[in-house]
Amino acid sequence: MYKIVAKTRLFGNAAKMEILSPLVAKKAKPGQFIILRAKENSERIPLTIHDVNLDTGTVSIVYQVVGAGTMELDSLISGDSLCDFVGPLGMPTKTEGLKKVCVVGGGVGCAIAYPVARKLHEQGSEVHTIIGFRNKDFVFLESEFSNVSGLIRVMTDDGSYGRHGLVTDALKELLDEGHRYDEVIAIGPLVMMKFVSALTKKYEQKTTVSMNPIMVDGTGMCGGCRLTVNGEIKFACVDGPDFDGHQVDFDEVISRSRMYEDFEKRKREESCRLFKQEVK
Amino acid sequence: MARNLSNTKVEMPVQDPQVRAGNFQEVALGYTAEMAMEEAQRCLNCRHKPCMDGCPVRIDIPAFIAHIAEGEFEKAFLTLNRDSALPAVCGRVCPQETQCEQKCVRALKGESVAIGRLERFAADWYRNSACKVPPKPIPNGHKVAIVGAGPGGLTAAGELARLGYAVTVFEALHLPGGVLTYGIPEFRLPKDIVLAEVDALKRLGVEMMMNTVIGKTLTIDELLEMGFEAVFIASGAGLPRFMGIPGETLKGVYSANEYLTRINLMKAYEKDASTPIMRGRNVAVVGGGNVAMDAARCAKRLGAEEVSIVYRRSMKELPARQEEVHHAQEEGIIFRMLTNPVQILGDDKNWVKGLECVRMTLGEPDASGRRRPIEEKGSNYVLDADVVIIAIGTSSNPLIRITTPGLETDQWGGIKVEGESGKTSREKVYAGGDVVTGSATVILAMGAGKDAAKAIDEMIMGKKTDASDT
Ligand SMILES: Cc1cc2nc3c(=O)[nH]c(=O)nc-3n(C[C@H](O)[C@H](O)[C@H](O)COP(=O)(O)OP(=O)(O)OC[C@H]3O[C@@H](n4cnc5c(N)ncnc54)[C@H](O)[C@@H]3O)c2cc1C
Ligand SMILES: Cc1cc2nc3c(=O)[nH]c(=O)nc-3n(C[C@H](O)[C@H](O)[C@H](O)COP(=O)(O)OP(=O)(O)OC[C@H]3O[C@@H](n4cnc5c(N)ncnc54)[C@H](O)[C@@H]3O)c2cc1C
Ligand code: SF4
Ligand code: SF4
Ligand code: FES
Numbered sequence: 001m002y003k004i005v006a007k008t009r010l011f012g013n014a015a016k017m018e019i020l021s022p023l024v025a026k027k028a029k030p031g032q033f034i035i036l037r038a039k040e041n042s043e044r045i046p047l048t049i050h051d052v053n054l055d056t057g058t059v060s061i062v063y064q065v066v067g068a069g070t071m072e073l074d075s076l077i078s079g080d081s082l083c084d085f086v087g088p089l090g091m092p093t094k095t096e097g098l099k100k101v102c103v104v105g106g107g108v109g110c111a112i113a114y115p116v117a118r119k120l121h122e123q124g125s126e127v128h129t130i131i132g133f134r135n136k137d138f139v140f141l142e143s144e145f146s147n148v149s150g151l152i153r154v155m156t157d158d159g160s161y162g163r164h165g166l167v168t169d170a171l172k173e174l175l176d177e178g179h180r181y182d183e184v185i186a187i188g189p190l191v192m193m194k195f196v197s198a199l200t201k202k203y204e205q206k207t208t209v210s211m212n213p214i215m216v217d218g219t220g221m222c223g224g225c226r227l228t229v230n231g232e233i234k235f236a237c238v239d240g241p242d243f244d245g246h247q248v249d250f251d252e253v254i255s256r257s258r259m260y261e262d263f264e265k266r267k268r269e270e271s272c273r274l275f276k277q278e279v280k
Numbered sequence: 281m282a283r284n285l286s287n288t289k290v291e292m293p294v295q296d297p298q299v300r301a302g303n304f305q306e307v308a309l310g311y312t313a314e315m316a317m318e319e320a321q322r323c324l325n326c327r328h329k330p331c332m333d334g335c336p337v338r339i340d341i342p343a344f345i346a347h348i349a350e351g352e353f354e355k356a357f358l359t360l361n362r363d364s365a366l367p368a369v370c371g372r373v374c375p376q377e378t379q380c381e382q383k384c385v386r387a388l389k390g391e392s393v394a395i396g397r398l399e400r401f402a403a404d405w406y407r408n409s410a411c412k413v414p415p416k417p418i419p420n421g422h423k424v425a426i427v428g429a430g431p432g433g434l435t436a437a438g439e440l441a442r443l444g445y446a447v448t449v450f451e452a453l454h455l456p457g458g459v460l461t462y463g464i465p466e467f468r469l470p471k472d473i474v475l476a477e478v479d480a481l482k483r484l485g486v487e488m489m490m491n492t493v494i495g496k497t498l499t500i501d502e503l504l505e506m507g508f509e510a511v512f513i514a515s516g517a518g519l520p521r522f523m524g525i526p527g528e529t530l531k532g533v534y535s536a537n538e539y540l541t542r543i544n545l546m547k548a549y550e551k552d553a554s555t556p557i558m559r560g561r562n563v564a565v566v567g568g569g570n571v572a573m574d575a576a577r578c579a580k581r582l583g584a585e586e587v588s589i590v591y592r593r594s595m596k597e598l599p600a601r602q603e604e605v606h607h608a609q610e611e612g613i614i615f616r617m618l619t620n621p622v623q624i625l626g627d628d629k630n631w632v633k634g635l636e637c638v639r640m641t642l643g644e645p646d647a648s649g650r651r652r653p654i655e656e657k658g659s660n661y662v663l664d665a666d667v668v669i670i671a672i673g674t675s676s677n678p679l680i681r682i683t684t685p686g687l688e689t690d691q692w693g694g695i696k697v698e699g700e701s702g703k704t705s706r707e708k709v710y711a712g713g714d715v716v717t718g719s720a721t722v723i724l725a726m727g728a729g730k731d732a733a734k735a736i737d738e739m740i741m742g743k744k745t746d747a748s749d750t
Contacts, residue, residue: 023492027496027498041553042554043546043555044454044555068554069554072554084491085491086454086491086492086497087496089493089496216538216555217453217541219452219496219518219679220678221452221462221519221520221537221677222537222538223520223535223538224534226528233522233529238678238679252630255531256529256531256630259532260556263556264556267554
């Protein structure tokens with residue numbers, strides 16, 4: 001059992017949990033992920049490692065409730081324990097030798113982008129950050145990103161905070177202003193990463209994206225996380241999750257991520273009923 | 281003692297095919313004590329024991345069968361247990377017709393003695409009735425780490441624990457058992473049996489560390505630094521192969537590993553399971569081994585109307601166990617032999633809608649001695665399918681190989697070992713089972729676990745120095 005030592009609500013349906021797992025904490029590098037099961041008989045859920053604390057042996061994750069599995073996770077509170085917690089999985093994000101980088105984060109993806117930005121800053125790279133959210137209620141990690149970035153743009157879809165627009169608008173502006181990067185690192189919803197990659201391709205800016213296809217084991221055993229990169233089949237859990245955004249077949253990944261839509265919808269409704277009853 | 285001169289095995293009761301094709305309960309129901317004693321009396325107790333030569337772990341077959349014939353079931357179990365840690369498993373899943381039973385003299389005229397069924401009977405009887413808690417071994421003060429909780433790892437763990445070693449098993453998944461848990465379905469091997477075996481190991485003092493991926497959470501070198509005096513790698517051959525034909529990333533295409541893992545490990549067949557699985561109407565399974573049979577039979581149980589096995593050679597070359605092929609046929613699985621897929625077709629929303637196949641004929645025998653399938657030009661046709669399952673084999677997972685400097689592997693990624701000891705190119709590191717041989721059998725993995733345990737014990741106890749080995 002893996003104890004939840006702290007849980008903090010970030011906004012609406014997103015929260016951060018710190019989980020006791022000294023072995024994972026010791027090994028984790030930015031860009032890697034874990035797989036957890038909230039309870040006996042729960043689904044295996046992959047989540048990126050947001051931060052670690054070597055003194056306390058804890059690993060923090062940030063999740064957004066999207067369906068039954070994350071709802072079940074969200075029903076646990078500080079002091080409860082997770083049934084299973086395995087990691088760190090996947091390859092760490094490559095940061096060596098990068099001198100100037102633009103980190104682009106979207107929504108909860110920012111929680112994953114932050115440790116990468118911090119690592120780049122610590123190794124002396126020049127970091128530009130663009131983070132985007134739905135509206136001002138969803139903005140988080142802004143001051144943390146500011147501390148590690150030479151330049152930061154905060155975007156909201158409706159203009160209720162920061163600038164009005166998408167992260168791609170801000171990125172295009174920076175590129176048009178003449179900024180050139182060794183790499184653009186984009187982490188967020190699939191559609192966002194697809195459009196960032198399309199944009200940077202025009203500007204010939206190398207782009208790394210963090211892919212999150214449906215997974216089961218996370219160790220290369222099932223092949224369920226496969227995607228096509230440069231015409232070849234890759235397993236996101238062992239070869240990734242980072243890939244060259246200009247080579248990923250995004251449309252295929254987006255289509256595959258909807259494979260269980262009907263099942264997920266039914267489960268979500270069941271869980272909504274179940275958890276509402278528990279709350280009452 | 282009375283001899284049973286019948287030329288056929290005593291039938292084992294099975295669930296009716298019509299009924300069982302709709303549930304996940306065990307198909308074969310096992311012998312009663314009377315049936316077992318009757319079948320045991322067919323054994324001639326041959327002096328040369330030819331059957332033993334067919335068993336990879338050389339179980340004293342005539343001896344255990346003689347005990348059954350006398351109604352001494354506990355003695356029968358103890359005889360089995362001397363050479364096999366998991367007789368309840370092997371009695372169910374060993375390909376007996378190509379092993380022990382193939383060598384049985386009674387097979388010269390009629391059917392062989394039902395060695396597998398008798399083995400299963402003795403093990404089940406012991407689990408359900410005697411099941412004495414073994415005395416806790418006296419600790420010898422030495423520590424050994426095992427990687428992987430499949431049959432190879434569990435066997436080595438048991439052998440070493442009985443010798444007094446403090447054994448820790450590290451397993452990547454959340455449950456132990458390896459393929460026995462995530463691959464072979466409940467209706468062929470009830471998971472309770474695997475769990476009972478694991479519990480017995482825990483009572484012997486074996487520590488089970490789930491959720492630990494060696495190569496990620498810890499490396500082999502870190503295990504050695506932690507004070508483990510030897511490491512046995514039994515991580516299996518779990519990396520699925522794909523065919524490299526168009527359409528393999530369409531929705532509705534699974535590797536057999538993913539399909540079976542969702543069903544067995546994640547219990548997707550249960551009504552309120554949290555893990556989804558596609559329940560197709562027309563399911564095509566590509567491949568002809570045990571894995572393909574298991575996937576096809578699961579698909580049927582999940583409600584598919586038509587399930588086909590698509591295999592490029594003929595019935596004669598099917599590598600699956602005979603009993604599984606037979607059971608699959610009874611359950612209405614269609615065998616499309618001499619058929620090879622060339623592409624998977626999708627609809628406008630990227631869902632699978634068919635499997636384009638080409639007919640094959642058999643040519644001259646190839647290096648493996650099997651007749652080589654050759655494509656019949658222009659014989660392409662489309663098989664309707666909304667789920668396609670690829671069961672064409674697996675290779676070993678690279679996680680350990682790439683994180684263990686100096687560990688030599690062969691061209692397929694399997695770990696290289698010296699003879700039977702399982703000794704690898706790295707000192708104190710041993711390996712066995714599918715990670716060495718590629719996909720093989722449960723009993724071979726267990727045999728490797730046993731041999732490696734012996735070699736590890738000799739190495740640690742200094743009965744044999746490393747120098748004399750090389
Ligand atoms: C490597 C990786 C890192 C991730 N990191 C984070 C993170 O840091 N924070 C975060 O909020 N989310 C992250 N995700 C996504 C997260 O795993 C899914 O949101 C979660 O599994 C959804 O489960 P559910 O049962 O609540 O939703 P469901 O109702 O089951 O599904 C909702 C959505 O989640 C996707 N999904 C469902 N099951 C899985 C699965 N087993 N694996 C991947 N995606 C799935 C579906 O495609 C669907 O779009 C990550 C995914 C991957 C693969
Ligand atoms: C569907 C199916 C049906 C089969 N049917 C039969 C049959 O009827 N009869 C028969 O004799 N054989 C059958 N086999 C083959 C048989 O199951 C295998 O040969 C046998 O299980 C191999 O045992 P093993 O201990 O080497 O590995 P496995 O059983 O594969 O176990 C390896 C274990 O190691 C774990 N692991 C892997 N990597 C790591 C890591 N890096 N760190 C920690 N843990 C790790 C895995 O999660 C797994 O639990 C079948 C196989 C399959 C897939
Ligand atoms: S272990 Fe397998 S091969 Fe050996 S006797 Fe038993 S069934 Fe036959
Ligand atoms: S060969 Fe057959 S008949 Fe002879 S001892 Fe073995 S099982 Fe009995
Ligand atoms: S999640 Fe199973 S292979 Fe990647």
